Amino acid sequence: MDAATATAAPERRMTPRQRRRLSRTIQYVVLAAIVIVLAVVADWGRIVDSFFQIDIAADMFPAVWIPFWNTIVYTVLAFIFGMAVGVPIALMRVSTFGPYRWFATGYVEIFRGLPALLVLFLVGFGVPQAFPGIQYPGGVYGQVAIGLGLTSSAYIAESVRAGIQAVPKGQVEAARSLGMSHTRTMITVVLPQALRIVIPPLTNELVMLTKDSSLVFVLGVTTATMELSKFARNALTSEANATPLLVGGLLYLLLTIPLGLLARRLEKRGEAR
Amino acid sequence: MSAGANPIVHIEGLHKSFGDNEVLRGVDLEIAEGEVVCLIGPSGSGKSTLLRCVNLLEEPTEGSISAAGHDMTGPDADLDLARRDIGMVFQHFNLFSHMTILDNLVIPQMRVCKLPKDEAVAEARRLLAEVGIEGKERAKPSQLSGGQQQRVAIARALAVKPRLMLFDEPTSALDPEIVGEVLQVMKGLAAEGMTMLVVTHEMSFAREVADRVLFLDGGVIVESGPPAEVLSNPKTERARSFLHRVLHPVD
Numbered sequence: 001m002d003a004a005t006a007t008a009a010p011e012r013r014m015t016p017r018q019r020r021r022l023s024r025t026i027q028y029v030v031l032a033a034i035v036i037v038l039a040v041v042a043d044w045g046r047i048v049d050s051f052f053q054i055d056i057a058a059d060m061f062p063a064v065w066i067p068f069w070n071t072i073v074y075t076v077l078a079f080i081f082g083m084a085v086g087v088p089i090a091l092m093r094v095s096t097f098g099p100y101r102w103f104a105t106g107y108v109e110i111f112r113g114l115p116a117l118l119v120l121f122l123v124g125f126g127v128p129q130a131f132p133g134i135q136y137p138g139g140v141y142g143q144v145a146i147g148l149g150l151t152s153s154a155y156i157a158e159s160v161r162a163g164i165q166a167v168p169k170g171q172v173e174a175a176r177s178l179g180m181s182h183t184r185t186m187i188t189v190v191l192p193q194a195l196r197i198v199i200p201p202l203t204n205e206l207v208m209l210t211k212d213s214s215l216v217f218v219l220g221v222t223t224a225t226m227e228l229s230k231f232a233r234n235a236l237t238s239e240a241n242a243t244p245l246l247v248g249g250l251l252y253l254l255l256t257i258p259l260g261l262l263a264r265r266l267e268k269r270g271e272a273r
Numbered sequence: 274m275s276a277g278a279n280p281i282v283h284i285e286g287l288h289k290s291f292g293d294n295e296v297l298r299g300v301d302l303e304i305a306e307g308e309v310v311c312l313i314g315p316s317g318s319g320k321s322t323l324l325r326c327v328n329l330l331e332e333p334t335e336g337s338i339s340a341a342g343h344d345m346t347g348p349d350a351d352l353d354l355a356r357r358d359i360g361m362v363f364q365h366f367n368l369f370s371h372m373t374i375l376d377n378l379v380i381p382q383m384r385v386c387k388l389p390k391d392e393a394v395a396e397a398r399r400l401l402a403e404v405g406i407e408g409k410e411r412a413k414p415s416q417l418s419g420g421q422q423q424r425v426a427i428a429r430a431l432a433v434k435p436r437l438m439l440f441d442e443p444t445s446a447l448d449p450e451i452v453g454e455v456l457q458v459m460k461g462l463a464a465e466g467m468t469m470l471v472v473t474h475e476m477s478f479a480r481e482v483a484d485r486v487l488f489l490d491g492g493v494i495v496e497s498g499p500p501a502e503v504l505s506n507p508k509t510e511r512a513r514s515f516l517h518r519v520l521h522p523v524d
Contacts (some may be wrong), residue, residue, distance in 0.1 A: 036441070153508065168367075170363060170367035171367060171369060171370070171381055173330055173361075173363065173367060174363065174426075174429075175332065175362035175369070175381075176353075176356065176359075176368035177330065177356055177359070177430075178360075178381045178385055178430070178432075178433055179353050179354065179355075179357035179381075179385045179433055180353070180381070181353050184384055184385075188380060188384055189371075193370065193371050196371065200314055
């Protein structure tokens with residue numbers, strides 16, 4: 001401490017701790033004010049009327065379980081397709097063989113850059129028009145798996161590539177020095193570690209897919225193949241009330257929040273290794 | 274060089290450059306079956322690079338290498354097959370972090386040597402006992418101490434039945450009080466007649482166990498001979514000053 005600060009200290013009116021407390025109190029007061037103003041200004045009767053009609057919500061059940069289930073199926077199918085294509089693309093991205101790398105880079109750039117909706121249109125309408133007589137396995141389910149999966153595979157490929165590159169070089173050297181081939185090393189040592197590293201971004205991808213499954217309506221779905229968003233919007237139109245949107249939204253959260261929790265658990269387990 | 278008629282390692286005119294940096298500038302070396310050779314020298318002298326060239330983890334820029342009966346630099350070299358005969362132990366152990374200790378030894382035997390599982394497990398248990406690791410089969414590498422991990426790494430390298438072992442500063446990442454347990458295992462291995470090429474800073478190990486010590490500096494072998502000769506009466510000034518710095522770091 002030099003003389004200047006020593007003499008300046010008594011002039012300060014508040015200690016840092018007091019100042020922190022004051023700033024915190026001000027923030028609480030402002031927040032409380034905003035909440036009170038909103039509560040007073042809002043027309044609560046109207047809000048309850050448009051979002052919280054119990055009988056309208058009740059009417060959606062049990063029919064809503066079919067689109068709810070379809071949302072899960074679309075998501076899982078697209079994710080499986082995305083993994084099945086994305087992991088090989090990731091391996092091609094890190095290949096020492098140029099043409100593989102170029103192809104994989106092009107693939108990722110294209111399907112990461114195109115809107116999911118456009119790719120879905122391409123798969124649903126573009127391809128059948130260009131190749132008449134083409135049949136997707138599983139009908140609309142196959143279309144969705146490929147249509148959403150193509151976009152997803154590009155993101156998955158990038159995540160997995162980052163995971164592969166995050167595996168320490170020493171792991172590869174140890175495997176090669178034991179006489180494992182390049183391919184064997186990838187399968188036995190690198191990929192298992194890489195996939196563990198990318199669990200968080202892959203979970204993210206799964207959550208994104210859950211929401212992107214709401215695009216499926218563009219393929220023209222029937223009651224049996226409808227997903228959650230479309231169902232909620234239909235109900236919105238027929239009831240002229242927003243309650244179905246709230247129910248639909250809650251059902252989405254019912255899927256995505258547990259996924260987030262699961263991811264956090266897996267992440268923790270990864271750290272404990 | 275003091276190798277017999279049929280050396281297990283034969284290196285001729287070895288050069289290795291990383292970009293403009295020439296790390297090895299013409300190394301000739303023969304190692305006889307059963308010989309223990311220690312490589313010493315200042316950091317950046319090319320010791321590790323030389324070692325990593327033997328199993329072709331580094332590709333030589335120039336020169337020829339044969340090891341454990343394989344022409345490593347030949348056009349028809351099957352490196353995967355050759356590397357089974359050349360075990361390697363790393364400074365940072367490099368145990369497969371997603372596998373249990375037992376699997377670290379079992380999986381290579383099954384995948385590389387195509388052994389049935391029960392045989393691989395039995396062999397893995399025998400090797401783990403030999404390096405003094407017991408009751409850790411189900412543990413993950415990160416749950417072991419550095420010394421334990423390195424002993425497992427030695428056992429793993431032995432699991433595919435090599436004829437030659439390469440050690441790349443095996444004790445440099447260990448706490449001083451743990452170094453001994455790893456050196457003890459290596460000493461045992463040498464006593465069993467394993468051919469070993471060891472990059473090390475442990476001069477007492479070199480003195481006690483090595484048949485020959487090589488002093489490497491500036492990418493060439495500057496001195497070579499029995500440990501008593503090279504370590505106690507170095508002929509060159511470079512070796513003398515290096516040994517002085519290693520043995521009397523405070524002066």
